[in-house]
Amino acid sequence: MFVHHCTACRKHQLTFDSQFTAVRAVEGGYEATFTCWCGAEQTHLSEGARAARLALAA
DSSP states (O other): OEEEEOTTTOOEEEEOGGGEEEEEEETTEEEEEEEOTTSOEEEEEOHHHHHHHHHHHO
């Protein structure tokens, strides 16, 4: 469970295991796909994965 800021409804809300639709390994961590309480599909990158993507973009 973690808190996520939804890009659709603009709310900070707790995300529970039952909302996850996919989790996959990416360089430096993981990427989780889930459905917000408002119904919008969202994606969350772990901190390590975000750092890896920033390093690749630089």
